[in-house]
Every structure is written in structure tokens, then in C-alpha cells.
Amino acid sequence: MRSHTLISVVSLVLLTPAAWAAHTNNIMVTGYWPHTNEMIRPFSDNPVQNPAGWIGEDWEGRGYNIYSYFPEFPGGPENNPKGDGDFEVDYQDTSADFWRITEEIEPIAIIGFGLAEPDNDWEVEGGNRKYSLNYWDPDFLSPRQPTEDLPIAGEPNGYRWASLPMQEIVDAVAAEVPSLNPYYTTNDSSKFLCNFMGYHANWYHDLHADPSDPAWNITAGFIHVGSDMSLDDAMLATEVTFHTVIDYIDTIVPEPSSALLLLGVLPLLRRRTAPVPAVGTWERDKV
Numbered sequence: 001m002r003s004h005t006l007i008s009v010v011s012l013v014l015l016t017p018a019a020w021a022a023h024t025n026n027i028m029v030t031g032y033w034p035h036t037n038e039m040i041r042p043f044s045d046n047p048v049q050n051p052a053g054w055i056g057e058d059w060e061g062r063g064y065n066i067y068s069y070f071p072e073f074p075g076g077p078e079n080n081p082k083g084d085g086d087f088e089v090d091y092q093d094t095s096a097d098f099w100r101i102t103e104e105i106e107p108i109a110i111i112g113f114g115l116a117e118p119d120n121d122w123e124v125e126g127g128n129r130k131y132s133l134n135y136w137d138p139d140f141l142s143p144r145q146p147t148e149d150l151p152i153a154g155e156p157n158g159y160r161w162a163s164l165p166m167q168e169i170v171d172a173v174a175a176e177v178p179s180l181n182p183y184y185t186t187n188d189s190s191k192f193l194c195n196f197m198g199y200h201a202n203w204y205h206d207l208h209a210d211p212s213d214p215a216w217n218i219t220a221g222f223i224h225v226g227s228d229m230s231l232d233d234a235m236l237a238t239e240v241t242f243h244t245v246i247d248y249i250d251t252i253v254p255e256p257s258s259a260l261l262l263l264g265v266l267p268l269l270r271r272r273t274a275p276v277p278a279v280g281t282w283e284r285d286k287v
Helices: 002-015 038-043 091-105 166-176 193-207 231-250 265-269
Strands: 026-030 065-069 109-115 121-124 127-130 158-161 181-184 219-225
Touching: 026 038, 026 091, 026 231, 038 065, 038 231, 065 091, 091 193, 109 193, 109 231, 121 166, 127 193, 158 193, 166 181, 166 231, 193 219, 219 231
Parallel strands: 026 065, 026 109, 109 219, 121 181
Antiparallel strands: 121 219, 127 158
């Protein structure tokens, strides 16, 4: 009788539409200028960047692995505004890193962070815009704007919209970090790397929004972080945002600790997905 019951449970799980979605449980997080690199450092699995040890594996027992990626700024961003490493403040580097990493970890969620004006704002961007290649603000290394060889060059000018639980993030940060001013916008009006990164996050979501996609992405977007807030507040608001995003994901898919994951079905269903699609200054401006 027990064996028949187990078979019935397995069959029910496999026949559930959500169970057929061969998604990962990986969350991708990116940062640029401080504090947006420092506040996500504990979630880096790179021991050179995070010698204290990765805390993102099965974070807080919620069943999701959080991976962070960010540049370092030897000498400080005033002297080295481009930075070194992953997601340098550079269009070509950001594009290459984005498509490489998303192919590696196939994130179920993407959250990008970038520095904003001297305030305490936690600004959840509602959308991001693709401009003509020569309309973007110049970065710090030639070629200083997006180029024709980047995948984004094949995109029409226009907006892609965020899919983060924006109101929920705003409410949670307001409740738990009262020193900050959280809100969400209709869209990001900047023309530098933050908007570029946010567009890529939303683009990836649009490419993989189908629940039957092996690299199903449920939510993605970008948050601007005011440069006046303390690192402690920024780190707390980051964790509140992660809690909120995971809560949102759990309303859409079974928790990774469910029978599907315990039975080992999910790893068997996973496979690689489509490849990369074809073809400022250190003032207090947004990145």
C-alpha cells in the first residue's frame, strides 16, 4: 500500500503543470559602485572577493541559492570609476558578463543594484529603456558606448518592463528599514550602466518567461540605491528585498523543499537553454 501511495504522489507531482517547469533555484544579484557592491558581498561564492564565506547557498533554508557579482574598485571609485572584475562600469564588459553568467546559472530571478543620488532612496525601477547606441552616456574605456557587436544592438529602441514585486518590496523596506525612502518608478530615465543592466535583466525575463522554459525566469528588475544611506541600512534593505522576492516566487512555484525536489525530479528535467541572443562620470549621477 505504501509503495502505491508513493507512486500516486509522484504521479500527481509530475502531472501538476507547475512541476513540469524545469527551472533552477538560483537567484542572480549584481552591483556596481559602493555600497552596491559591498552590500551584496556576502552572497558572492568567489573566495577571493568574499573570504568570509558564501552565505547564499540555500539562503536561510528557503531553498534558493543567491549568487552575487560585482566589480572591485582598487584606489576607490573616484580614481578607478570603471572598476575591475565582473560587471565593470563598462558596456562591453557588462554585456559579456551578463550573458555568460545567465547561461551558467539560468537564474529564476535577477535583481540588479546601482548607485543613485545622495539620498536614502530605495528606488525600484518599473522599466528600462534601450536607446540608439550613440545615445548612451559614455563609460570609462574605449569604446565608450554600446557597439554593434553587442546583442543589444539588435534590439529595437524602447522599453522592457520589470517583473519584480515592486509594491511588496516598497512596503517591506518601509516597514523594516524606516530610515530609508522606498518607492517604485514608472521607468528608469537614466542613460548609463544601471539602465543598461536593468534592460538586460528585463530582457532575460522576457526571453524566459514561459513556465515550460528549462531556464524559466519568474522575476527580474533593477533597484537604485541612494548614496547617503549607511552600509548597514543598505545591507538590511537588500536582505528584506531578497525575502520579498523569494516570498513572491513561492506564490508561483512549489518551494524547492517540496516533494519534487526531494524526489530528485527537478535536476533530471534541467537542461541547457538558448544561447546568447543574436544580434558618466563619478559625479552623483546614477550609474
